[in-house]
Amino acid sequence: MRYTDVAIIGGGLAGSTAAAMLGRAGISACLIDPHLSYPPELRCEKLGGDQLELLRRTGLAEETLRATTLDGQVWEARFGYVVAKKPSDQHGILYDTLVNTMRAQIPGDVEIIHAKAYAVSNSADRQKIVLSNNEEISARLIVLANGLNTGLRHTLGMQRRIISACHSITLGFDVMPVGRAAFDFPALTYWPGRPSARMAYLTLFPIGGTMRANLMVYRDMTDPWLQQFRQAPEATMLATMPGLARMTGGFMVSGPIRIRPADLYVTEGYLQPGIVLVGDAFSTSCPAAGTGSDKVFTDVERLCNVHIPAWLSSDGMDVPKIQAFYDDPVKQACEARSLAKAYHLRSLSIDHGLTWRAGRWGRFVVRFAQGVRYSTAGAFRPGRQGRIATSS
Structure with a gap:
């Protein structure tokens, strides 16, 4: 049995960012993901605008942005004519490069365990994770950052509701x-x-x-x-x-x-002791609206900078503690903006x-x-x- 304060399941953008932030803050953590190097995947491929400020709040912006390509200017066109040429702060980067750049910033004392989380049990005290390699982990808190994979959530009684x-x-x-x-x-x-x-x-x-x-x-x-x-x-x-x-x-x-x-979906039954969902594990966004990275960085920044340090300062990991994250007004505002923009852009387009x-x-x-x-x-x-x- 391995012991840690925080076990992060899922090594995509949300999980890798959380592992790097917690490790830099000196919080005992481990990251569980089967991939030695994150594989190519069609997801976020550029960062810009408010996402850059959110990234800076994670403390990981400098090295991350060095791996990107800044366009500097964007032309906007319709009907075959340029309607605007504007300064741009868009930073292009393939998703696997983005995730692996985040992983490279995880301190050495944060162990990356290359396995799948096979089973999870939770309580108001400690949580248990059984891995595909038959190892077991005991953690005070589980951060579920495994994106669209619903298997573990279903075993915990959480359901995906497609909206x-x-x-x-x-x-x-x-x-x-x-x-x-x-x-x-x-x-x-x-x-x-x-x-x-x-x-x-x-x-x-x-x-x-x-x-x-x-x-x-x-x-x-x-x-x-x-x-x-x-x-x-x-x-x-x-x-x-x-x-x-x-x-x-x-x-x-x-x-x-x-x-x-x-699909746009939300997870129901998520409010449980000892487990918190971030990014797509909690709810999805529309890629066309470009708010996926906003949601990830907002979730992880609020969780790692505000809530986890507060939770670990006292015993237990009961529901009232976990609820504070979901009730966070910054997180709730980001979720509302993302959903509203998804529907508005679709209607505006078609x-x-x-x-x-x-x-x-x-x-x-x-x-x-x-x-x-x-x-x-x-x-x-x-x-x-x-x-x-x-x-x-």
Whole structure:
């Protein structure tokens, strides 16, 4: 039997970040994950905006951001015209690189156990974990950070309640220009012209020397469009986004195409002694809304900087202690924003109602005004391709 204060199950972004934070704070912890190195997976592929401040609060930002690629400027386009060229703080990084960079910051006194958690039992005092290698761990607290894997949660009486099945689908792939060395834009966000496209946006951004593409769509996994995309991605993109070629010139999709559907769900029955859920283990977000990293960093920062130190300062790990995390107003506000943004972006992208049509044109006008403001201020130099739209 191994003894520790905190056992973290799951070594993705949430679990690895928590292990690094607790280890740096001198808290006895271990991380349980079967992967020696986290494998490739289509999840978060860039950080920016408020996520950077949240990352800094973990104390892990400096080394993490060194592994990213900053685009510096993003072009925004619709109907084949550039409507804005804006300074950008987007940092591109593949998910496995992000997780492994976090893992590299875990102090040596935090043991990483390469096994699966096979069974869990909990109480208001200590928790027991049985591993796939037949080892056992006794911990004061279990942090369940195993994402979409519901097996352990089910054994504890926790259930997943889907609130929006296949809310969105993310397609991730690399693109490269044909007949020239590079694209004219440092990064590009292309907004759909019509709700019939059933897409939120296409974003192109650099990771190292590669231009990465994330295409966010609202479709069913049985939609023939997805098969068409696999068979002829370039033609399908141009048919879905008329005018895109004006931004990109000739291009080709290189490397594999990964497709990830995303359900929105919440976990029920989570309030139990000795166990706390973070990230996707608690609830999911819509990748198109871009709030997944917000949720992870908020959860882990509040848990490791505020709640775990308070919990460990006294005996026991009963429900009132655990409840303090779920009642944390910062966490609750982040959860509410994430869910609201998921539904708002979907409706703004595909709903045909007058309100949403007005919203789409309002967004177009706002982004155009932003582009004019940045242009007037000299925030960018015009590129060779694309031009500021004066009408739609």
